[in-house]
Amino acid sequence: MEIYQLRTFVTVAQQGHLTQAAELLHLSQPAVTAQIKAIEEEVGMSLFERTAGGVVLTLAGQELLPRAQDILVSARQLLDHARSLKGPLTGKVQIGIALTPDVLRVGPWVAGLAERFPLLEVCLHQGVTGDVLNAVRKKELDAGFYLGKNPYVNVHTLLLTQLRLRIVMPKGWLARINAANPKELGRLPWVGISQFSSLSKIVSELWRELNIAPKKVSECDNLFTASELVQAGVGLALLREEDALRAAERGVVDLVPEIVKMAELQFVYPADRADDPILQTLVAGLQPVWGLNSNLVV
Structure with missing residues (x-):
């Protein structure tokens, strides 16, 4: 029995579907x-x-x-272990990023890695959060940031922080409703x-929590475009709290009071590569940048 056959057996068992395992x-x-x-x-x-x-496992398969x-x-x-015997850490890693580099603290993280491991090349690829997670799941990316x-189950996560999100609406709209009634x-x-x-799921969760089913008049794939549409008078949107407060202070939007939605910002990577020296280095480099400890890895 070959290692690649065992890998196929385990992947099919985890996915419960031949097509998904093949992918x-x-x-x-x-x-x-x-x-x-x-x-x-x-x-x-x-x-x-x-x-x-x-497909499901038989008793023998279990x-x-x-x-x-x-x-x-x-x-x-x-x-x-064999790779570690080669000496200094070398190689190239493909990392997916969503949101903006400053929110993800990419600069300090990559700078720290470059200083300690000059032969390690970190390649960053901007994408939509859902696409980043899916690319990591398929191993098209080595790791990435996900909201x-x-x-x-075949993707490990390192929780970086909980982002606070707030509802904003076009300037003057707050007077059109009773804000005390969500x-x-x-x-x-x-x-x-x-x-x-993944912001789509977060917005849908918020709507369920508020017990509302509003009409969508436009669609975008990032918070900054959503902010521009709100300022233009298109409709309400969920923004990062820092961005929402700044826009409200500039007087270009109304901020819905009290309602806060929390979202997990995570670093994700394939579960079967958790022992890879390069991935361990990436995770270790994130911990001082975010003030984390190793027991947050799941």
């Missing part, structure tokens, strides 16, 4: 099916049962899964957020 493994579905069949023939028993929604995971961990540790809750906010138009951004 993560960068293989065709027939190739994944063939590898699973080869493993089952070698062990002499079925490891998966097909269901309407995908018994073998933890051992397969242990073998993969040991193989990664062996490889990581919101991470739903994937349901009044549902009568006004809102600037929608693209479904490819």
Whole structure:
């Protein structure tokens, strides 16, 4: 039995779906099916049962899964140890960023890494938060910054901070409603957020909490565009508290009082690379920048 076959077995077990596993493994579905069949023939028993929604482990598969995971961990540790014998940390990492570099404290982080590890090249790619997480899940990026809750078991997260978000509306609109009644906010138009951004889920959570279902009159994929649309009189939007307060102080928007929405800002990376020396270095470099400790990694 080969390591790559065990990796396929574990990935299918985690995803519960052959197509999703194939996507993560960068293989065709027939190739994944063939590898699973080869493993089952070698062990002499079925490891998966097909269901309407995908596949589930048999009792034999459930018994073998933890051992397969242990073998993969040991193989990664062996490889990581071999890499550490080469000497100074070298290589290139692809990092996805969302929001703005100052919010993410990218400058101090990369500067610290460059000073300590001059042979490590950090490549930054601006993207939408949802796309960053998905690219990390597919291993198209080595790591990235993500706003919101991470739903994937094969992606590890380091919680950096809780961002405070506030509702803003075009100047003068606050007088149109009774701000003491949150349901009044549902009568006004809102600037929608693209479904490819995790901000969309955060806004939807807020609407459920306020028990409103407002009309979306426009859509964008970042907070800065949303701010411009609010100032232009398009509708309400959720902004980072610092940006909302500055806009309110300039007199270009009205700030809805008291309502605050919290969102998790996280650093995400593939779970099966947690022992990779480069990723450990990236995480360690974030901790002093954000004032964190290692037990925040999940």
